[in-house]
Amino acid sequence: MLLLQFSTSHYCRKARLGLGYKQINYNIENLTPGLHVLRVKPLTGLQTLPVLLPQIEGQPNAIADSTQILKFLETYQQEPSLFLPDHQQQTEALMLEDWLDESIGTATRFVYYQYRAGEGKQIDPSLSSQMVISVVRQQYGINNASVKLATSRLAIALEELSIRWQKNDYLVGNKLSVADIAAAALLSPLALIPQYHQGYPWLFEHIVQIHQLCHEPLPPGLSEGEVEVGSRE
Numbered sequence: 147m148l149l150l151q152f153s154t155s156h157y158c159r160k161a162r163l164g165l166g167y168k169q170i171n172y173n174i175e176n177l178t179p180g181l182h183v184l185r186v187k188p189l190t191g192l193q194t195l196p197v198l199l200p201q202i203e204g205q206p207n208a209i210a211d212s213t214q215i216l217k218f219l220e221t222y223q224q225e226p227s228l229f230l231p232d233h234q235q236q237t238e239a240l241m242l243e244d245w246l247d248e249s250i251g252t253a254t255r256f257v258y259y260q261y262r263a264g265e266g267k268q269i270d271p272s273l274s275s276q277m278v279i280s281v282v283r284q285q286y287g288i289n290n291a292s293v294k295l296a297t298s299r300l301a302i303a304l305e306e307l308s309i310r311w312q313k314n315d316y317l318v319g320n321k322l323s324v325a326d327i328a329a330a331a332l333l334s335p336l337a338l339i340p341q342y343h344q345g346y347p348w349l350f351e352h353i354v355q356i357h358q359l360c361h362e363p364l365p366p367g368l369s370e371g372e373v374e375v376g377s378r379e
């Protein structure tokens with residue numbers, strides 16, 4: 147299998163977590179933002195990444211969207227399962243996944259790129275990085291007003307996740323589901339923002355645990371050698 151991705155995209159991280167959880171072998175092709183459209187659009191009709199190319203006879207040629215990729219992986223290789231045996235719980239996990247994808251992953255992007263363009267500029271002050279950040283901000287309409295809205299959406303999300311994760315190790319049911327994978331991937335960019343990293347230690351503990359369960363290297367801000375989550379308070 148081949149995963150077409152942007153190396154830093156949190157939606158691509160979500161697909162990698164699914165592949166890693168099921169321990170499926172795959173290769174990666176990193177695409178350049180902007181030019182990626184030339185490679186991706188003819189394959190899927192869309193322009194977003196991740197895209198998975200199963201490269202297996204009898205399987206679809208290309209699968210776009212992280213949610214569809216996880217669904218495909220579940221049919222391709224059932225064990226270990228990412229779907230919950232209880233139908234109602236599985237529906238709840240799919241709803242949470244959709245909310246995290248459509249609302250919270252976007253809110254994270256807004257808050258993250260605002261930080262990288264301001265206080266967090268020193269993470270990579272190079273011209274090329276600052277140009278990418280500026281293009282992304284324009285593309286998605288990231289400005290003070292939209293970031294304010296995104297920040298309040300994130301606050302509600304963190305409240306909801308804290309209730310669920312503090313009650314149980316998993317967001318729904320008693321095992322890892324697509325909801326946990328979506329949350330771990332789509333909130334991971336917040337690890338680089340001190341206000342979130344210091345304010346929500348339980349979030350990053352869960353993100354680390356889920357990455358370990360999925361055999362996926364930790365995201366920036368949580369990698370080995372960096373300051374331990376719990377010791378930052």
Ligand SMILES: N[C@@H](CCC(=O)N[C@@H](CS)C(=O)NCC(=O)O)C(=O)O
Pocket residue numbers: 152155156157158193194195196210211212213247
């Ligand atoms: N719902 C999609 C969202 C993916 C998405 O927004 N990908 C971004 C990268 S983080 C992208 O490809 N942006 C490029 C573009 O829109 O041209 C998914 O879950 O795969």
